[in-house]
Amino acid sequence: MGDLQALLDSHGLSLVFLSVLAEQAGLPVPAYPMMFVAGALSMQESGPSIGAVLFAVISACLIADTAWYFAGKRLGQPMLRTICRVSLSPDTCIRQTQSLYLRVGPRSLVFAKLLPGAGALSTAMAGMTSTPFMTFLFYDALGALVWAGGALLAGVGVSDFVDTILAAFSTYGHIAVLVAGGAFALFIAWRFWLRWRLLRRTGRIPRMTVMELESRRSAGAPPLVVDVRAHGVAPIERIPGALVMELHAPLEALGEHSPEHDIVVYCACPHEMSAAVLAERLRVAGYRRTWALAGGFDEWKRLQGALSTQSDEASNDPTKQAAAH
Incomplete structure (x- = not known):
């Protein structure tokens, strides 16, 4: 000692x-x-x-x-x-x-x-x-x-x-x-x-890519997008039109959306874990047309940045401007 x-x-x-x-x-x-x-x-x-x-x-x-x-x-x-x-x-x-x-x-x-x-x-x-x-x-x-x-x-x-x-x-x-x-x-x-x-x-839950999500939104047939990230008093950026829902919230939070409605859940965590957990819960409850968003909010944000860059490049390219006219 x-x-x-x-x-x-x-x-x-x-x-x-x-x-x-x-x-x-x-x-x-x-x-x-x-x-x-x-x-x-x-x-x-x-x-x-x-x-x-x-x-x-x-x-x-x-x-x-x-x-x-x-x-x-x-x-x-x-x-x-x-x-x-x-x-x-x-x-x-x-x-x-x-x-x-x-x-x-x-x-x-x-x-x-x-x-x-x-x-x-x-x-x-x-x-x-x-x-x-x-x-x-x-x-x-x-x-x-x-x-x-x-x-x-x-x-x-x-x-x-x-x-x-x-x-x-x-x-x-x-x-x-x-x-x-x-x-x-x-x-x-x-x-x-x-x-x-x-x-x-949760790996068995199907994923929807951000490109497919944006394609559906552009085509005028957007799925219901559910944001399952953390929320508080501070403002937080989210996918436009997204429904904010807690991971363990009652399913009545979906409102009038029927089980036949397409639903995409996104989060900002590795392996889309929280999104997959909620998507699994919805699918068990009868909402079979539910996906987790592959890559989550970060992937969607990267896509928006890439599209914005392409738009800026096109607006500054005289050849493309002439072709557009």
Whole structure:
């Protein structure tokens, strides 16, 4: 125990800082146990003060979260989509995070770190929505304080038993690490199996391309377009005429549209996951002529940009102008 105690006494703040920085940067490094131990050691004469530990935690959070903020500000939706593409819950990752931030705004940063998977995505959303940087820093620091406070207070509560805890960890730590590692590996395997099963199931939902959608709209026979992305108080661009519908909203939200009506559902998530989930639900309910939009809103937006570029080039080409006349 002496070596472990000496390591924590001499480098406790550095270990807390590095573990929090790594976790907030997105690495699978749990920082809560280190903060718990730091809280317990803060009650000993040789341990770091609780104020110093809080300063280390908040500093690490602000460094990592500022990087996520500017990444979101610079890269926007593609970065968010890339993060969620490797998420264990790709069907809800973007939609839930966007919905939370759009509804609550930067105040969501106060409790975002308490929600699994929402911390980095919420800070990226702050950058994407152009939240003022100082406002972001204030709420993010407050969120770091709330997040760290629970672990530190729990550590303070067991400070009288810290010697026993450290002795047990020194004696049985390797066994605990093996057990925890095995449990974590089983958890990851289970989540990946759930993800694979969901991807396989929703992959059976037919897709409609954006070109086909625009062709139908141009021909005067447009399908009902349903927007299943996150919605909040902030304005959001959508396909013209799209019906806004929550993923689990009652089917009465479709109004007078009959099951024979063509329906196209779109989202802004990897594999059109949310759109496919709603499309599957509609098809089971009898709306058999339902598709998910391939590529989602981002693909539709790219098509509009390409068509706009072609139109601009044609308007600036004298040969094409003469042919048109």
